Amino acid sequence: MRSSPAPRHLPPLLLAASLLLSCAHGGGAPALADTRPRTVSVKLLAINDFHGNLAPPEGSTGELRTGSNPDGSPIRVKAGGASHLARHLARLRGPSPRNTLVVSAGDLIGASPLVSALFHDEPTIEAMNLAGLDLTAVGNHEFDEGTTELRRMQTGGCHPVDGCQDGTSFEGARFKFLSANVVDGQGATLFPPYAVREFEGVKVAFIGMTLEGTPEIVDAAGIRGYQFRDEADTVNALVPELKKQGVRAIVVLLHEGGVQKGTYDGCEGISGPIVDIVQRMDAEVDAVISGHTHQAYNCVIAGKRVTSAASYGRLITDLDLVLDGTTGDVVESTARNVPVTRDTEGVAEVQKLVEHYDGLAAPRRNRVLGQVTAPLQLPNYQRWPSGESTLGNAISDSQLAATRDAGAQVAFINPGGIRTDIDAGDVTYGEAFSVQPFGNSLVTMTLTGAQLHTLLEQQWEGSLVRILQPSRGFSYTWKASAPVGQKVDPASLRLNGAPVDPAGRYRVTVNSFLSNGGDSFRVLTEGTERRGGPVDVDAMEAWLKAHSPLTPPETNRITRVD
Known part of the structure; x- marks a missing residue:
């Protein structure tokens, strides 16, 4: 506990006066410096x-x-x-x-x-x-x-x-x-x-x-x-x-x-x-x-x-x-x-310890998980002005599948959580891990339809635009010229072809970073009925194994209008 806010040190003039007073009393009293409590740092x-x-x-x-x-x-x-x-x-x-x-x-x-x-x-x-x-x-x-x-x-x-x-x-x-x-x-x-x-x-x-x-x-x-x-x-x-x-x-x-x-x-x-x-x-x-x-x-x-x-x-x-x-x-x-x-x-x-274990991990790192028929690529606004991508869609699809037991209906991955492309051909565990190297676990939560709309609007808040990559079955439209907070048409939100009800309850999967409000997606901290899931890279491994050779998914989930 903090002590009272009394000053810990006397000003020099007051200290000098106190010492003179001590001397005037014949030195019988101890000097002030001896009576002040010592401190420990x-x-x-x-x-x-x-x-x-x-x-x-x-x-x-x-x-x-x-x-x-x-x-x-x-x-x-x-x-x-x-x-x-x-x-x-x-x-x-x-x-x-x-x-x-x-x-x-x-x-x-x-x-x-x-x-x-x-x-x-x-x-x-x-x-x-x-x-x-x-x-x-x-x-x-x-x-x-x-x-x-x-x-x-x-x-x-x-x-x-x-x-x-x-x-x-x-x-x-x-x-x-x-x-x-x-x-x-x-x-x-x-x-x-x-x-x-x-x-x-x-x-x-x-x-x-x-x-x-x-x-x-x-x-x-x-x-x-x-x-x-x-x-x-x-x-x-x-x-x-x-x-x-x-x-x-x-x-x-x-x-x-x-x-x-x-x-x-x-x-x-x-x-x-x-x-x-x-x-x-x-x-x-x-x-x-x-x-x-x-x-x-x-x-x-x-x-x-x-x-x-x-x-x-x-x-x-x-x-x-x-x-x-x-x-x-x-x-x-x-x-x-x-x-x-x-x-x-x-x-x-x-450093020697790290290098030792890195060498031991090499066989796992080189293990082949499956194949892709064409490159899976990062989000790129020149390539896909809507903000989605083939790699982002594949990852969100894998996370939706991995959390079906938790009732997941839709999954989102943040673009900052996707670090590199996957080339056509064999995909190793090391490559999959490099795409999602953060070791985030998956979290499935309940959001209302209104909160889903808020989540999408928060993509434009802050200094950087961060378009979430949605899983298959979810779609919406956003308008580039609209002001922040009004870019997404709430009537355009669809889940498996049906309109998203603002008052409805939906099971949504994101990674643990996002679930804690990461990338300023604050509405995700309001999610209820949370349930933990596997690590993201494990979900991607299971998806690759189940769908190899994997064809890049279509990029038709997000529509941009100017």
């Missing part, structure tokens, strides 16, 4: 939503916007990669890291690229061990393979089906998993709810918090018997217990977040679930390190420092706390988000 280095991105991520997910050119175009830098992350962490720790902890707000694993996912994310745990991670909250994606597998990530041991593929044992995480709000029927937590660390005699508590909505987006069988409780209520219930232990400084590692409109180190118009959660937290909480939305921000909400470091290891939040050495209260907090640039050599030991 603690540095927290935080990441979130790493998602197994051991190799430097490619495309836009491997970049950070750091500013704008005079013409308004973005300035971007390449960022991320486990060895570079480890190097920046070492630099930020400095030569004397006694009072430094490295922490995570969850989703270290799950929805990972091939080099980690193929080995059940063991490589990511090993890389984080080498990077010096101390504590992590458990995110929703940590539950992708169920609670038994998640426990193995902590304790170690070979996977029961195909574990320890490189011939060595898996020791598990040297860092602690924390989750206070995931409890069984008796109220026992799956992992410790918090950890208390002591710095020069001052205690700091770190509470781990999992996304309350996890059951809506993971396989129910994997979390059977567990409840996911409200984040703020859980934190508040722990505060008295921590105070009894002499803790006055509390940091929450929260796998939930928000969005903002500013730079990666800004807080312009912060919104989303994080705001309400933090506002409802006890005033004893001093800082909240958040995640889940893959956004970057550095805010103060309800008197608490609230941060997020984007995703995929592209940023590190450098958070400094100053503690009153007598009371244990936080008297000052400052933070900055630091880009994980690639302009310095990474940590050799981590």
Whole structure:
């Protein structure tokens, strides 16, 4: 908890006067400098939503916007990669890291690229061990393979089906998993709810918090018997217990977040679930390190420092706390988000680990999934002015088929989630993975017809147009000359030939990035009755196998009029 807002330092003139007064009393009283409470500085280095991105991520997910050119175009830098992350962490720790902890707000694993996912994310745990991670909250994606597998990530041991593929044992995480709000029927937590660390005699508590909505987006069988409780209520219930232990400084590692409109180190118009959660937290909480939305921000909400470091290891939040050495209260907090640039050599030991697993993944990468009769191509406005594409349509068709069991009626894929063309002929797993390298899982949700119309209108909001690629059976018309917010004729929306009813309810599949409001498709955060599905590339693999040789689908789902 923050102490009272009294100044920590006296102005020079007042300090001099006080010293003279002390001397006038014959020196019997101790000097003012001896009576002021000492302070203890603690540095927290935080990441979130790493998602197994051991190799430097490619495309836009491997970049950070750091500013704008005079013409308004973005300035971007390449960022991320486990060895570079480890190097920046070492630099930020400095030569004397006694009072430094490295922490995570969850989703270290799950929805990972091939080099980690193929080995059940063991490589990511090993890389984080080498990077010096101390504590992590458990995110929703940590539950992708169920609670038994998640426990193995902590304790170690070979996977029961195909574990320890490189011939060595898996020791598990040297860092602690924390989750206070995931409890069984008796109220026992799956992992410790918090950890208390002591710095020069001052205690700091770190509470781990999992996304309350996890059951809506993971396989129910994997979390059977567990409840996911409200984040703020859980934190508040722990505060008295921590105070009894002499803790006055509390940091929450929260796998939930928000969005903002500013730079990666800004807080312009912060919104989303994080705001309400933090506002409802006890005033004893001093800082909240958040995640889940893959956004970057550095805010103060309800008197608490609230941060997020984007995703995929592209940023590190450098958070400094100053503690009153007598009371244990936080008297000052400052933070900055630091880009994980690639302009310095990474940590050799981590790079060696990544290269080792990359070599092991090569046979899988070269496996042929099927054939296509002609190239499947990215969206290109010169080729298809409507905004759709053969590759986008094929991907959305695959995702619709993969989520039929969840009741899916239509699927959409964002153009930014499609990274490269597929050439005619054999399609390897590596090629399919390169098209969708982000490891997004699929989420099926219920939207009204009116919300579907809003979703389509949001394609033109912001600085970039982002035409969603729809699955077969869905069609609509948009007018290029119409103003933003009025481009799509609501009467033109058709699903399997029938008009879309604004009051009707429809099952819609998107990837996990979009489901969280990614690319500013905010209406998708309002979707209800969510159900998680397979990873996007697995859906594409199944589609290719079932339809090989695949003929590129027609591009007749979106009609543009000028």
